[in-house]
Amino acid sequence: MSQAQDRPASGATNVPRASGATRDHLGRPLVAVTGIGLMTPLGFGVAESWAGLLAGRSGIRSITRFPTDHLKTSIAGAVDLPEDREGAPLTAAARVERLAVLAAEEAVADAGIGGPGDFPGPLFLGMPPVEVEWPHRFDLARHGQGPEAGRYPAMIAAAEGRRDLFETCLFGGVGERLADRFGTRGAPISLTTACATGASAIQLGVEAIQRGEAAAALCIGAEGSVQPESLIRFSLLSALSTRNDDPARASRPFEKTREGFVMAEGAAALVLESLEGARARGARVLGLVLGCGERADKFHRTRSNPDGGAIIGAMRAAIADAGLEPAQIDYVNAHGTGTPENDKMETLGMRAVFGDAPPPISSNKSMIGHTLSAAGAIEAVFSLLTIRDGRLPPTINHETPDPAIPLDVVPNVARDAKVARVLSNSFGFGGQNVCLVLGAEPAG
Amino acid sequence: MTEPVWITGIGLVSSLGEGAAPHLAALADPAAKPVLDETGFAPFPVHPLPPLDLDRQIPKKGDQRQMEPWQRLGTYAAGLALDSGAARGLVGDMHLVVAAGGGERDIALDEAVAAELAPLPPAEAARLLNERLANGLRPTLFLAQLSNLLAGNISIVHGVTGSSRTFMGEEQAAADAVRIAAARLAEGRGEIALAGGAYIAGRWDMLLPYAAGGSLWRGAWAPVAQRLAGGTDGGMVMGTAGAFLLLETESHARARGAAGLARLTMVATGAARRRGKDTARASTLALAEQIRPLLRDGYAVLSGATGAAAPGTEEAGFLADLRESGPAQGPLRYSADLIGHTVEAAFPANLALAALALGQDGAPAQVLVTGFGLWRGEALALVERIDGGAT
16 A cells, blocks of 8 residues: 555565664664754744753743633733734634744754755644634625625635635645645645644654655644634633633643643654665764554543553553563653643553653643644654753643652753653543654664 | 455445445446435535434434534444444454544534624624634534544444544545555554545535635536536535445454455555646556556446546546556446545545445456545555455
């Protein structure tokens, strides 16, 4: 089963795989990360975002992009862009695309791979669903005629000839434009697994390389959904923090007084290559994606099974896929949303997988908020930087420890640690859980 | 691929009805007439949702209430696929790849808010929008709208928990969902998977963007060939379908004594930019390089043509190229003539129709399934009868 550029699939046999430093314990090609890019509430670019994270800075602020009257939550980790105009901010689809472009440009340049507009592999884009939004609807209703102007048939009549609206709101639109811009190969794949989306995008890239379907992959997680309807939808699920008066202290993962997550925006891009290919072209290797694990939950639409089965299963599957034992994990980059439920379940998972002496775990979301579709990718990048610099980012706002959470959450201040392998957790609404194991490059 | 992949279960619901029988009847009758609603969404004809006994596949009323028709249809069809493949006991380690659009919006709320606020000064409208939405949106609707919650509901209702991925991107998403689900099985990542999607035609919120793109057929229904032949832009008649395929490695199916309905010999996808020389026709011809050596005289073609002229012309060119350079082509059918164009459900539905057709007496041993997305995306699949197909 293959894409256009693939080797012929028919007749291919299961050739014995050479072992060696560029193959993993299952004989699959090791997958290297050779380029990274970030857009986060802490800054544009990897350097600024990582410096902010290590400094324990919060990127959560009051929303200024649109009026917040009547909203229960009026704070977010919004990433405002130069394209945002007073009273006419970008729609979510446009923001997702712009953030993805900026992160991918940084990652591709960082990797020094391919040529301009000629990326030698497929695109895997984790993004939120996009749709016709209120500014569009108001615009169409204003152009409609008579008392029926707000009705859908009238808005449809007013939308005639609006090819731009069609292309903006297609689910495949953002991916197609990114594929065009970066010249990725084959059909771009856009995907959503809720809060695990960014990790799923990386997993798909890893699998494509392991299968020999691609030599490289551009994996992106992007989110740009801070707009009124999204905030209200999450508020109606009682998922969001309402500490509007103190934005920087609102995201409190693993802390006793936590009461919800903070919506945020951003993007991360990773250039994946087979380690063999990366070395052959003399690329700098930032680290490896050693393993991916996933498990779906069947318990509830927004809650994990109280037994933690799917979370535990995903964590264990990732570690096993990497050919490791739990004791070989040095640090866990938490899902750590700051909802009472998630952090309790993640603690349960940590204790089940790692026993009485789990490794340190910290939540980037305490500083950047929950970047939803981007989170798994952003946190994978931060995990690689943690390995590179030997420094654990903190969980800020850790004021009152929760006795039900007996974990070393790297409270408030970053600290040095020798880190060779990180488990990065992503657990999504709808029960879609994905964990990644990232590691340092082995001596070559 | 290293391990052959079979289709061992089909869950198919369309305006024609559910299960194999109504679809086989339509396939067998060249003059089959589709089921249409030509007034409810005028000027756009649509193929409506058939009546479903939801309790059969979604037994808990609470689950039904958490969904809107799109998620219910997909969850229902996924259940049919599990039943069809006698695979209820295998769901714990079953992988799931869904192609999804967005769930239903609250149309009445959208219309009321648009009518009230659009005439106001933008700043005032923005403030009032918050209030209207905060008071008007139902909490359950958010989950019913979320694209990944079709997969979530399939996990919750049917217990499918091996893994769960949701692809977005119209027709192409479904082709890649099937391609990747099958590729993972072929390489030994799991032994059984469920792949598919759902689409509801009668939705103003989905008709809006397609109408804005000038993509919809207006007025009285016409068959695809007629829509493509008119020298116009043609147009899509949206169809309603839930289509899920149970994919399984041959060895796993044989070991549990499951009957294979068809072999999914090849799925290939691509995405031409559709400008200059990078045409859909050329993209698909490149995909066909892998399939051409496997084709034998008389292979049937099940076309996923949308009804829109631009991709339809490209497909006609591709099929002509394939005729010139390959074995004799057998009969061609447009699935959209039977069930309409069903976007994220189209490719899996067409694979399901192909697999069903293969089981009929006198049917060709191979069906080439095509997918030429309305805007982007090309896909080909070769589905073969298991007793006589190429290996």
